[in-house]
Amino acid sequence: MPHELITPSHLARRAVIYIRQSSPHQVLTNQESLRLQYALRSRALELGWHEADIQVIDSDLGLTAASAQHREGFKELLSQVTLGQVGLILSIDVTRLSRNCSDWYPLLDLCGYKQCLIGERDGLYDPGTPNGRLLLGLKGQISELELHTIRLRLTAGLLNKAERGELALTLPVGLVREPQGTVVKDPNREVQARVALVFETFLTQHSAAQVVRVLREQALTLPRRDRFGDITWRRPSVASVVAILRNPAYAGAFVYGRTRTERSGPGPQHARQRRLPINEWKVCVKDKYPSYISWDTFERIQAMLQDNYAEYDRNKTRGIPRPGQALLQGLVYCGVCGHKMVIQYKGGAHYLCNYLRQQFRESVCQYIPANPIDEAVIAAFFAALAPVEFDAYTAAMAERHRTQQALQQARAQQLQRLRYQLALAERQFLQVDPDNRLVAAELESRWEQALREVRDAEQALAQETSCTGASETLDPQLKAAFTTLGQQLPTVWDQLAREQQKAFLRCLIDKVVLQRTASDQVHLRLVWKGEQVTTLDIPLPVGSLAEYAQGTAMTERILALFAEGRDDAEMAEMLTREGFRSPMGTTVLPSTVKTIRLRHGCLQTRHQSHPRRIVGYLTVPQVAERLAVPRHWLYDRLHNGTIELAPDPVTRLYLFPDNPSTLEQLHQLREGQLNRVRFSQEHQDA
Structure with missing residues (x-):
């Protein structure tokens, strides 16, 4: 007998039976629930629909109703309701349709607008009426709450079992x-x-x-x-x-x-572990x-x-030791801003603090050459390591012997497994019926493959055993030489690879903090394992004497020593003992002393510098000064022949006659009144 809510307009449309179970396991095991859902077809017939007007949507079997995004059957149902093709939606209970209120209430709104009824096994509701919407809304909320309750109950039991380790x-x-x-x-x-x-x-x-x-x-x-x-x-x-x-x-x-x-969003595609x-x-x-x-x-x-991690700057880790030139990779921090410094190998190894530039587009915080820093840290490392002596040869050979034993055992076990697989393949081939060529051919191929694998493994094991025996016997002379070399690490440091040197440094050093205190000096704070700290002031090479902090004091000292009659080599040695150095070096070079001395006009012998004036002649700088022209203006015309003048054979300078006509001719050449001038060679013949 038709229900009072059912009208002819409902019967003129389709009745859709929505069937769903929450997991594939339920589809296989909960067969009675599945039969009850398919039996809703008879319920639709009782309500007045014809057999041809009843549609079953069961494409969501095995899918949870926690979300509608992955349920194609539910989407198909919505599309049919939207087109006004559905007069009744039947389900075993409303929880089959959705367990999520964000999907449930839009369905109620759509059904109320399209005058579509929602029914279950023991009731029929009209979402367009207040009472129907109230009841369906409560059922939807209870359904969603029930899903969370079930999940919490299951999770609590799982955690309780996990806490016992069972x-x-x-x-x-x-x-x-x-x-x-x-x-x-x-x-x-x-x-x-x-x-x-x-x-x-x-x-x-x-x-x-x-x-x-x-x-x-x-x-x-x-x-x-x-x-x-x-x-x-x-x-x-x-x-x-x-x-x-x-x-x-x-x-x-x-x-x-x-x-x-x-x-990061709804749906499983936005979830990550x-x-x-x-x-x-x-x-x-x-x-x-x-x-x-x-x-x-x-x-x-x-x-x-x-x-x-290789990205040690981003992750703030030290990174694995790598073959790069800079030895303090991953250990260096900026003493100005406190961030980790990275390595730049452009134009030599440098420690670079570019965090502020990356984050705030500010200038680079510090840019420090790596070589002097590494040398100072190595010296401090050797000083800390000096009391610790060890037998490098014995330790290395013992470690190598243990590693070789483990690898040989692994190879022997692998060979034993391959031999078992060979015997198994052989038994399978011998047991097959010879007339069954298809199976026999495949088993024969497996047997041959097992034979090849065993042969290769035996050869590799034999070769490894012979190499191991040869490596374990050390020539007595070589052993004596190794013993003579000493037991301290500094003696073999240069023979180690960069990765090994970095690994040694990390054994004792936790981090290194750098802060440039002057253009030519860096303050270094070395933090050891155990929080002990060593501070050092390290000189840095600079490009000129003006950037050298003690440049003025060294210049004054050089002038004072020159007045005492010291030569360049002697002055350089004395200045080095007094703590001075050349801008690019660690000691004072005689060439640096000579440069400073000549810059102040201090000549030890007259032939070291050309005389500034020659009687009766003018040099190129003197002519350029009187004409108020650049020197290269004269040199260009001397080289292209516009000014014909040969260099003096004694001084090898261009010497112009010191008379008014010389300056007049050059002035006319500059003004374009003359195309070429020629000067006498009398001074060369004198």
């Missing part, structure tokens, strides 16, 4: 969960050894990229899990190595909430799993990974 999260490779729920190490010893090798290599090389390089040089693969959870062996990559190094499960800790979802620091993890239960490394080692590895 939540069954996906375990990384190297750890497996037994049927009774106990977590143990993978029984495959090769998997255990390869995971341990990654941590050992990183603690030696201090870089994930270097771990990948070592593994690839040794032709070693890494165990990874495929999408089915099975172990597969793949070529190592930086991402796979970092995934192992960052996983706290290897340190025996159960961790939940290592990431946080941040949304942000990795949280250790102190912000939601749950961390230590000593829950069997560990490959200790928790202290894990924290040290995380600090090293954070410190290894």
